[in-house]
Amino acid sequence: MNRQLSWILAIIFLLGALLIWRPFDTDETAATDPQFREIPPDFIAEGLATRVYNSKGQLEHQINATKMTHYSPIGLTELDDPVYQVRTDGKQDTWRVVAEQGSFYDDKTLVLERGIVITHLSSDDYLERVETSYLTIDTLAETMVTDQPVTIFGKNFLVRGNGMIADLRAETLELNEHVQTTFTHNP
Numbered sequence: 001m002n003r004q005l006s007w008i009l010a011i012i013f014l015l016g017a018l019l020i021w022r023p024f025d026t027d028e029t030a031a032t033d034p035q036f037r038e039i040p041p042d043f044i045a046e047g048l049a050t051r052v053y054n055s056k057g058q059l060e061h062q063i064n065a066t067k068m069t070h071y072s073p074i075g076l077t078e079l080d081d082p083v084y085q086v087r088t089d090g091k092q093d094t095w096r097v098v099a100e101q102g103s104f105y106d107d108k109t110l111v112l113e114r115g116i117v118i119t120h121l122s123s124d125d126y127l128e129r130v131e132t133s134y135l136t137i138d139t140l141a142e143t144m145v146t147d148q149p150v151t152i153f154g155k156n157f158l159v160r161g162n163g164m165i166a167d168l169r170a171e172t173l174e175l176n177e178h179v180q181t182t183f184t185h186n187p
Contacts, residue, residue, distance in 0.1 A: 041069045050104075052139070061086045061139055063104065075106040084110060086142060086168050093121050095168055097137065097144075110137040118144070118166075127154045127173070130164070142168040150175065158182045 044067065051062040067080040079102035086095040096119045099112035111134075118130040134148045144166040152159040152173070163176030 039071050039073055042072045044069045059087055077104040079104060082112060084137060096121055108140050110139055129153045156184050
């Protein structure tokens with residue numbers, strides 16, 4: 001009986017070692033498995049601009065990037081140094097969003113990362129710019145959302161918060177959590 005138990009334990013140990021080591025699973029398996037195949041881009045373009053017009057033929061928004069890599073099977077365009085500009089009144093650009101990296105999904109959702117600066121282009125407005133590290137823009141609804149820290153710069157004030165929701169059409173911005181406000185006076 002002791003010998004049988006030793007053989008059973010040895011077999012279990014060997015099976016466990018094989019499962020951990022997995023000599024039968026090679027990199028070739030991963031390369032041939034459709035789940036692990038790389039999707040080639042449909043095109044790579046430098047200095048390209050994407051423009052969207054409304055039903056009246058007016059420019060609503062545009063996306064520029066130093067480099068765009070498009071993958072149509074998954075509806076993704078990767079962007080290097082993207083610039084998103086919005087015309088809320090149909091006549092002149094009112095918002096400009098700049099980032100280091102971005103992804104544009106299904107021609108409607110723009111996800112921006114790192115070094116994001118949102119600038120309000122109207123010189124007479126109270127709010128001047130907003131800075132954050134991650135931002136999701138719904139280009140159809142013209143809304144911007146983040147759950148990351150946000151710094152808002154305006155005439156004679158600075159506001160820090162965590163997360164925000166902005167409606168570009170209504171020109172409203174709401175912080176999820178207010179952290180600090182600093183007022184300054186410039187004579």
